[in-house]
Amino acid sequence: MTACSLELAKGVFEDQSRALSHIGRSLSGGFLDAVELIYACAGNVIISGMGKSGIIGRKIAATLASTGSPSFFVHPGEAYHGDLGMIGGDDLVILISYSGETDEVIKLLPYLRHIQACTIAITGNPASTLASSADVHLNVSIEREACPNNLAPTTSTTATLVMGDALAVALMNRRAFMPIDFARFHPGGSLGRKLLTKARDVMHRVPSLARMSTFAEVVHQISEGEQGIVCVIDDAGKLIGVVTDGDLRRAIEKRGKTEDLTANDIMGIMPVAVSADANLYDCERLMRERKLTSLIVAEERCPMGVVKSFDA
Template sequence: MEIVTPLRGAHSSASSESLTLARRVFEDQARALDAIGESLNEAFLEAVELILSCTGKVIVCGMGKSGIIGRKIAATLASTGTPSFFVHPGEAYHGDLGMIGGVDLVILISYSGETDEVIKLIPYLRHIEARTIAITGRTDSTLARSANVHLDVSIERETCPNNLAPTTSTTATLVMGDALAVALMNRRAFMPVDFARFHPGGSLGRRLLTLARDVMHDVPCLPAEASFDHIVNKISQGERGIVCIVSPRAELLGVITDGDLRRAIEKFSVTDALTARDIMGRMPVTVAGDVNLHDCELLMRERKLTSLIVAESGRPLGVIKSFDA
């Protein structure tokens, strides 16, 4: 049997064409987004005000690809301070209409503005007097004309070679949803700690919601008169590479790290007469126990520290290491 393999040149040509097409997708969609961004007007501001004034939930509806984008928009709003969820318009007529109340705001997504399942929601929404925002690509569509506010995401064409598959249009809708979320975050002065409350399982959420006292390790303490050998033993036993030097009233006077020990050995030919007072670093950087781990991380990075003492009323409580943050 003769095995036929593709010519190297043909493979190279096909790969080159694929890269050209892929780059064109990015270019086409970037141009479309720029055009929509430039065309934003008072309607966008009205949409933001509608959402801000909503006393209920923001509910997002859409079919097909618009529904997938709608789920993401609802998730983004919910995680950035706007209570929101997605309702499938097809399921709405089988009981889910009960999830929508008159105090809610409904974002209806359909690029054509004529999607039957979405259009069928309008009479019910009018009946319960729920406010609506339509995101479509046609200003003269049924959905655009029926909504309280219309956001235009019209594009010249899809980046799909056949101008059929929702590509650029879905990207434009997604970015419009992100634009709303960011504008709302700005109006609400939504801060990282607020974001963390909705993302406690993420690394940022953990660092923002975890306090210094929650992760600090026990830190060994010694008096200022402690001998060099005693310091070495204490640091070795503590396994944190650091020891706190305290006054008779347990007030923090300074710290000694394993690095300080090495420098002392290099500097002094004889260490037998050295005490903690001779080699300790004074005025160590400290944080209170209620400082969040994220701020501790920033402080350690700024000061180029590997250890941070947690202290209250001038007394050391523990130590945070760089790997904790």
Template sequence: MTEQTPIDFRTPAIRAIRIERDAIDALESRIGDHFSRACELIMNCKGRVVVTGMGKSGHIGNKIAATLASTGTPSFFVHPGEASHGDMGMITSQDVVIAISNSGNTSEVVTILPLIKRMGAPLISMTGNANSTLAREALANLDVSVQVEACPLGLAPTSSTTATLVMGDALAVALLEARGFSAEDFAFSHPGGSLGRRLLLRVSDIMHTGDRIPVVDPNTTLSSALLEISRKGLGMTTVVDDQGTLVGIFTDGDLRRTLDRAVDIHNTPIHEIMTRHGRTIQADHLAAEALNVMDELKINALPVTDDTGALVGAINMHDLLRAGVI
């Protein structure tokens, strides 16, 4: 049986990475007047940025539109073939169009250029051919040309799509900084993600309120306080005075320390063994801040108070876990 020569997968892979890296490096010198003009057109846009492209350029365009939309520039993708069959109605004169084509002469894209021009929507192109139809029709052309594709056949879009994607990211980041887009703004675009929950979710959104708050008065016996802890399931109970002001807290940890002292649980009032002046948090604070406090103090629950010290809620580590803050 003839022994097969091992296949070398690493060499072509490394060559592809180097070729694409060179294509990205070449983009730096092209961030000039046309790039600035494209940013100005988008900053002044009263509608949305509409990205279009065919084939692999379309896939890259979809990602660019998504990145713009999540970083403060309202944007969506329109397939150029569908645009010729009704989806042109999605584009208005208030929009800015980014058309992507490596050749700059893709028929489906070129077909809709007169319609875009007629409605008066500013056109930005991303092409690998500065002399193409698309580049000539655009108010700003972003040069994403490459010397060679990473594909050894020179057929599969590889370096060219990478360069286009990076140029799109550069555009999105430049606009993000120009708008003063913040982490909290980003969170509003990603409310379902962990970052969104950490930056948007307030203590008031997840805290226990009303009858769900474990609460006893200062003269309640330890045994009765333990029943309240068991009923409410937060691993602690708050202690409030007649005015509803928080005066202390009693936790599972306090119970362990108390039992070491052989305290009479049936006759000892909770005010003698509770923790006074414990850490609290207010309802309008971020839930992530409550998590930081619990981590710092190695505790599992926090009373929630208002500006006057009145008890308004309670929150524990399980609430934060269920809400996805952790």
């Protein structure tokens, strides 16, 4: 029974993968027309659909809204009981129905024509009422559902969801939607926090000392600073290097005697530094790429603090 269930589950992935690949290869100019309609929309993008299509529609609306296209979901049944007032002539309406004949969705068409709202239909039947009535039709036709009885909406809803994702991604590209734009809509998320947080907001105080400071002074400053690093500066207060805990250990192993050593003798090469306005996301990326655990924050080469890997 377990082996049979596992093979059945694998078959669901394979069936849906094949269906999505087929739909992807079949995309044509109609998809580009849909992208341009949404891009040019002066109002809101409104999604509507019944049942499972409605659930998928809610997700598409949420994805569009979070990627720069103001969007929300309107239930077609509720629309006929007052919610039609939520749709205006400047809006674009995406109507979802795999059959293209869902009664509650079809009933919206006369009103949408009356207010001259543009429409995009997502169906699996290009010859359906909905497909032929919309300004643009997006075809998500599949051979069969993953359901063993070919009844429960499975592959068809996945195809509709991916079509919505494809629209959102294409629109992000059309708008040159950048990570910082995404962060504005997701300030509470991890990425949003990193993109909106500046180095100055999280940096720790880091001691500075002259290049001719003694080994003992270096050790004392690193201990006092509690960040495992100290900045070495020139007479003008400009950053010329850093000494880390690791530098101290290597100096002891290599030299043995440390009495005559100065900061200049043991400091590392000019460290990687960022400005105080650098965002935490870029700091994290830089540390990951350079295999660093610390970044010096400096303005005009004057050290201000340090950002540690755990801050990101």
